Amino acid sequence: MDYRQLGRTGVHVSRLCLGTMSFGSEADEAESAKMFSAALDLGINFIDTADQYSGGKSEEILGRLMKGKRDDLVLASKVFNPVGKDRNARGGSRRHIVRAAEAGLARLQTDRLDVLYLHKLDPDTPIEESMRALEDLARAGKILYAGVSNYSAWQAQLAIGAQEKNGWDRLQVTQPMYNLVKRQAEVEILPQAQAAGMSVVPYSPAGGGLLSGKYAGPDAAAGRLRTNPMYTNRYSEAWMFETAINFAQLAKEIGHHPMSVAVAWVAAHPGVTAPIIGARSLAQLQASFDSLKVEMTPELRTRISALSRTPPPATDRLEEQK
Numbered sequence: 552m553d554y555r556q557l558g559r560t561g562v563h564v565s566r567l568c569l570g571t572m573s574f575g576s577e578a579d580e581a582e583s584a585k586m587f588s589a590a591l592d593l594g595i596n597f598i599d600t601a602d603q604y605s606g607g608k609s610e611e612i613l614g615r616l617m618k619g620k621r622d623d624l625v626l627a628s629k630v631f632n633p634v635g636k637d638r639n640a641r642g643g644s645r646r647h648i649v650r651a652a653e654a655g656l657a658r659l660q661t662d663r664l665d666v667l668y669l670h671k672l673d674p675d676t677p678i679e680e681s682m683r684a685l686e687d688l689a690r691a692g693k694i695l696y697a698g699v700s701n702y703s704a705w706q707a708q709l710a711i712g713a714q715e716k717n718g719w720d721r722l723q724v725t726q727p728m729y730n731l732v733k734r735q736a737e738v739e740i741l742p743q744a745q746a747a748g749m750s751v752v753p754y755s756p757a758g759g760g761l762l763s764g765k766y767a768g769p770d771a772a773a774g775r776l777r778t779n780p781m782y783t784n785r786y787s788e789a790w791m792f793e794t795a796i797n798f799a800q801l802a803k804e805i806g807h808h809p810m811s812v813a814v815a816w817v818a819a820h821p822g823v824t825a826p827i828i829g830a831r832s833l834a835q836l837q838a839s840f841d842s843l844k845v846e847m848t849p850e851l852r853t854r855i856s857a858l859s860r861t862p863p864p865a866t867d868r869l870e871e872q873k
Contacts, residue, residue, distance in 0.1 A: 552594025552843070555824050557625065558723030559748045560696060562665070564597040564625050566818060567839070568752055570829030571600045575608025577831040580615075585833040587616045591623075593840055599726075599752070599827050601629035601670060602655045614660035621661055627724075627752075628655050629700055631670035643673030648684035652693060668698040668726055672706050679713045686719040700726035700754075704743035711747060722749060724824070729753035729817055731762055731798060731859050732791040738862050741822040750824035756817040756839075757810050761786045763838075764799040764809035794859045801855065807845050812855070814842035819852050 554563040569590040574583040590598075598617075600609045610628065617624060630651035633641040641647060652667055667688065669681060685697040697714075699707055699722060707725055714721045725744050729736040729751075736753065744751045757763050759782040760775050776782050802809040817826045830836035863869050 554596075555750070557666075557824065558696065558750045559721075560723055562625060562696075564750075564825055565595045566825050567593075567595050567814075567842070568597040568599050568627075568825040568827045569595050570754065570827040571598065571609045571613055572604045572829055573609075573831050574600070574612045575605030580612050582832055583612050584616055586830065586836050587613075589833055589836070589840070591620065593843075596623060597625045597627070597752075597825055599627045599754075600659075601632070601668075602634055602651055602658075603629075603632040603670070607634070607654075607658055610655055610658035614658055617659070617661070625665045626659070626661065627666035627668060627698070628652075628659070628664050629668040629670040629726075630655065631673065643669055643671075643676040643681040643684075645680050645684040645687070648681065649688060652688055656693060663692055664694045666696045666698050666724055667694040668700040668724070669702075671701045672699075672703075678706075678710050679717070682710055682713045682719060683717075686714070686717075689720050696720070696723040698722060698724035698726060698752075701728070704739035707740075707749070708743055708747065722747075724750040724752055726752045726754060726827075728755050729820075729823070729826075730756050730758040731813060731816060731855065732758050732786065732794050734859065734862050737820075739865050741820065745822045751820075751822050752825050752827060753817055753823060754827045756826040756828070757813040758786055758791070758795070761791060761795050762798055762809055762813040764795075764802065766792060766795055790860065797858050798855065801858065805845075805851070808838040808841060810838035811841040811845050812847075814839050815845035815847045816852060816855050818842065819847040 553566045557564050600613055630648055631643060634651060639647060688694045697720060702725060711721050727736040727740045741751055776786055799809045802812040814826050814828060817823060828839035
């Protein structure tokens with residue numbers, strides 16, 4: 552396993568990050584334990600969860616699995632999404648961030664998070680308030696580093712500006728969606744992160760399963776893209792399925808599982824620190840582990856990239872691209 556520096560910190564994380572969104576829902580505790588153990592055996596030390604995953608069960612299961620291993624892991628969780636019926640049990644207010652982080656620590660049975668992400672930007676809360684909450688938690692020793700998820704480049708930079716203005720610890724990591732059919736992060740998020748010295752830890756490298764090879768087209772058999780409205784809406788365009796078909800053929804040609812190639816393609820971007828991988832079972836997760844076996848040369852990455860739509864530059868001046 553190779554390791555990379557997390558942002559501007561002295562911490563090093565594995566080139567793959569184990570996502571635990573399925574723990575306690577699609578994967579029961581026994582299967583979650585198998586995936587967790589296999590990931591650690593592979594050398595993965597970077598673990599991602601969120602307070603909303605499986606209604607908090609993901610953090611609870613992870614807390615039990617980490618016993619005796621906590622100090623060897625770089626643990627990240629997220630707060631923002633609703634965790635109760637109370638209208639204030641959500642969002643980016645200082646009140647909610649602090650309360651949610653403390654509740655997460657209790658479920659995880661640990662005294663600190665290595666990384667705490669804000670899961671989304673709260674349009675109703677001044678960004679200074681959200682960043683102050685992260686600073687308070689850091690000064691209390693409850694989190695070590697701050698991160699953001701689903702923030703645009705300008706939002707992340709706005710947050711950094713507020714932190715630097717007040718002398719607070721700055722963001723070290725951002726977590727965007729990024730895969731072969733969702734490449735908007737290439738336009739500004741990845742360049743901004745590289746310029747700011749932030750790690751990029753992308754989620755959904757296989758497009759919710761679209762790039763796993765099991766979807767032959769828009770009328771393919773039932774799966775997450777058919778049963779989960781969020782994924783159905785996210786990956787609904789015909790060209791995405793056409794890309795997936797051509798991608799699966801290319802993966803077969805080079806002798807690798809499509810899932811392995813999808814993860815390796817994301818990981819090969821120079822701005823990416825570690826893609827988040829996850830699955831419903833250890834058998835399914837193995838293909839993501841095997842991404843480490845894919846020799847993703849610049850030539851192969853360019854060939855794969857040509858299968859999908861390259862987003863225009865931020866200026867939209869396509870004629871200036873060479």
